[in-house]
Structures are given as C-alpha cells and as structure tokens.
Amino acid sequence: MSPRYDRDEHDDFGRPARRSRPRTKDRPDYSKAEDGLVITVDRGRYTVDLDNEAGHRRVLATKARQLGRKGVIVGDRVRVVGDTTGAPGTLGRIVEVVARETVLRRTADDDDPFERPIVANADQLAIVTALADPPPRMGMIDRILVAGFDAGLTPLLVLTKADLASPDELLAAYAGLDVDVIVVAPDTDLGDLRALLAGHRTVFVGHSGVGKSTLVNALIPDARRAIGHVNEVTGRGRHTSTSAIALELPTPGGWVIDTPGVRSFGLSHVTTETVLAAFDDLAALASECPRGCRHGSTAPECALDEAVARGELRPERLESFRRMEKVWTSPASWE
Numbered sequence: 001m002s003p004r005y006d007r008d009e010h011d012d013f014g015r016p017a018r019r020s021r022p023r024t025k026d027r028p029d030y031s032k033a034e035d036g037l038v039i040t041v042d043r044g045r046y047t048v049d050l051d052n053e054a055g056h057r058r059v060l061a062t063k064a065r066q067l068g069r070k071g072v073i074v075g076d077r078v079r080v081v082g083d084t085t086g087a088p089g090t091l092g093r094i095v096e097v098v099a100r101e102t103v104l105r106r107t108a109d110d111d112d113p114f115e116r117p118i119v120a121n122a123d124q125l126a127i128v129t130a131l132a133d134p135p136p137r138m139g140m141i142d143r144i145l146v147a148g149f150d151a152g153l154t155p156l157l158v159l160t161k162a163d164l165a166s167p168d169e170l171l172a173a174y175a176g177l178d179v180d181v182i183v184v185a186p187d188t189d190l191g192d193l194r195a196l197l198a199g200h201r202t203v204f205v206g207h208s209g210v211g212k213s214t215l216v217n218a219l220i221p222d223a224r225r226a227i228g229h230v231n232e233v234t235g236r237g238r239h240t241s242t243s244a245i246a247l248e249l250p251t252p253g254g255w256v257i258d259t260p261g262v263r264s265f266g267l268s269h270v271t272t273e274t275v276l277a278a279f280d281d282l283a284a285l286a287s288e289c290p291r292g293c294r295h296g297s298t299a300p301e302c303a304l305d306e307a308v309a310r311g312e313l314r315p316e317r318l319e320s321f322r323r324m325e326k327v328w329t330s331p332a333s334w335e
Contacts, residue, residue, distance in 0.1 A: 030095050033079035038072060038094075038120075039246040046072055046094060048080055049246075057086035064095045072097055074244040074257060075120035075201065104151045104203055107266030115269045119203045119244060119257050125153040126197075128206035128215065132164035137207070138173060142327045143265040144205050145177070149278035149324070150270045153203070156196060157181045160211035162188070176320030190218055194249075201246075201255045208261025216258050220247050223258075267327065275324060282321055285313060297322055 036048035036059065050057045061080055063072055072078065077098040083090040100120045107115055125148035129136045141157070148155045157174060159167045162185040171181060182193045197219070204212045216223050244259045272294065276283050286295060288303035295302055304321075307313040 028095075030079060030081055033081045033095055034084055035098075036078055036080050037246065038074055038076040038078055040243060041072065041074060042243060046078075048078060048092065048094070049248075050080065050084060050086070054084075057084065059084050059086045059092045060090070061092035061094050064093050067094070067097065070097060071117065073117050073120050074246055075122055075203075076100065077121060102151050102153060104147060104153060104205075105269055106147055106262075107268045118205075118259060122151075122153055122201045122203040122257060124156060124197070124200040124202040125151075126156045126158050126202050126204045128158045128160060128204055128210050128212045129170075130161045130164075130207075130210040131159055131167055131170070132161055134207060134209055135165075136170060138170075139327075140207065140262075140265060141170075141174075142324060143267060144262075145179075146267055146270055146275055146324050146327050147265060149275045150267075152278065154200075155179050156202070158193065158204075158215065159183045160215070161185065174320070176314065176316035176318075177324075178317075184215070190215075194219065197249060197254050197256065198252045199254050201257065203244075203257040203259060205259055205262065207263065210261075212258060212261070216247065216256060219256060220249060223247050272325060276321075279321060281313070282317070294325075295322070296325060 034050050034052060034054075036050040038046050039049050039058075040047045044062065046061045046063065048059045048061050050059055059080060061078075061082070072094060078094045079096040079098070080092045081095050082092040084092045102122060103120050104118045104122060104125065105115045106118060125144070127141055127144045127148070129141055136159075145155055155177075157170070157179050159170060159181065162183045167181075167183045171183075174181065180196060182196065184190065184193070193215075204216065206212055244257055246255050246257045248255055276286060276295065282295075282304060285303050285307045286293070288306075289295065289299075290301050293299050293302055295304055299305075304313065304318050308315050308318055
C-alpha cells in the first residue's frame, strides 16, 4: 500500500510559484509625442487638432491608461502618440494633459458638491442671451458671469434678437461691471464682435434658443451648427448642440467653443474671494476691510462703502458687485 501523501500549505507539487510580471524601470518614451488641442469629445473618443511641421490634421484619439480617472475636456492641450496621420480608421493615444490655465466649471445645483468642468484654457466668456423669444433671465446671466469671474475669464455679453426688444434695460443693469456688450439683430454686421473674439479662445454659453449656433454659423460659415427653435408654450429652446466643440475662427484667428444650451448653473464651488479677485479695484479697496468682512450691503465698516463715500468708487460698480455676491449666497434661482 502506498504511503499516504499529506499535502500541506507549503507544498506546491513541484509547480513553479506564480509570480506577477517582473517590474521594469523602463518607462515609455513619449519624446516624440505631438502637441494638440482637444476640440470635441464623444463617448471616450477625443478629436485633437494637430498643427506642426507634419501639417494640419484632425486626429481621433483615446485616453492612455496611465492617465487614470483624469478627465480630458474640450480646450485641453494634450500630447498624443500613436497613429497621428488623421487617416480614416486610425487612432492616436493621449498620454499627457498639459496643466490648464483656466477651467470654466459649474455644478448641477447649489447643493451639489461635484464640480463639472465645461471648457479648459479659454480666456474669454461670451454670455449669449436673447432680448426676446425667449426673454432674458438676469438670474442666469448673473450666475454665468460669476462662474466666469471665478474662472478668471474676461466676460462679454452678447444680446441677440434686438429686432424683437430693446436692450436698454440690460445695458443699464450691467453698466457697473464694465463688461463689453454687443447687440445683434438679423443681418447685423458682426465686425465689432469679430474684433473682440480675434486672438482669443472664447466659450459661448447661454440658454437653448438664444441664437448661439446662429452666431457661430455667421462667424464661421463652415461650422454648420444645427439651429433650433423656441417652444411657443414653454418659451424654451430645444438643445441643438449636444456637446461642446472648439471651432477655429477665420483670419485674424482665434477660437470659439460652442457649448450646449444650459438650464441651470450651480455655483457651490464659488467663494467671495475668487470673485472679488476678478475686480482689481474692489480687491485693492477690500484689503482695508475688517477681518471676516463679507462686503455685503449690511457689512459693518466695509471699506467698499467708505470708498464710495470718498468718491473713489462708483456706486453702480459696488451695487453690481453686490448683486453678483447675492447670486451664490442666496437660494438658486434660474430666472
């Protein structure tokens, strides 16, 4: 009778022990990676604009595994390897996202702790609003302005459909902010708007149906952005742009980033300090405020009120800032 063989936990029956793949100190060589700009994102595929000695190409790419959960959004400057010919059926790989200079963010609502980045590396924000059909909503304009100030973007107000209503009320409301305002109607010459966009990366934001896509098509004839219509019952537009896209402007150059229409703009990520920093004159004066001053109209001994009294600050400038301050310290209102 054969002796009993009692296998213990240390007996591997002569088989080699399982080992993980040996580690290596060698790292992938990305020295030949090409620099590009992400111009649109669609279900994990990124269209990247490359323009270098190899020529101007639009390359479809995926995100490299080593980037992990790091998001890639429209406007990101990235480095790409793999097949970068841009030929049909080819696919490159994004291996690095260059540090962002600016990020325009929003949250779903004012209680949402999760920020949603919209566009990276823009330097200008065009808030597009119709004067009628649909009517302007100052609450939404103020919220987008606040998000732009928080991101360090230069704001621009574009009022469309001036053939249907007067812009005077909105012009007066935003005079204190020293924001450039462009008023357009059908067949309006867009020379002034083109001048403000030239050389900048401008993100267009606004409600659905206010005419963003119409403007983009007029500025960039080859854009062919879909145009929607406003519902006569609800007064709201239909979403015709389903994702953000960066489009290059003709000579003298610049970029426009067209975004889907928004119906809410949460600001839970915004603080008084970040917005105040966008007002150079107010920030300098506020340095004289008592510790913990909120700079509101009821703040005791606020240096901003004293500056108005001394004639160093325009009252309408302070009033406009305090209206902005109420936007993210009061309950959300999209109207």
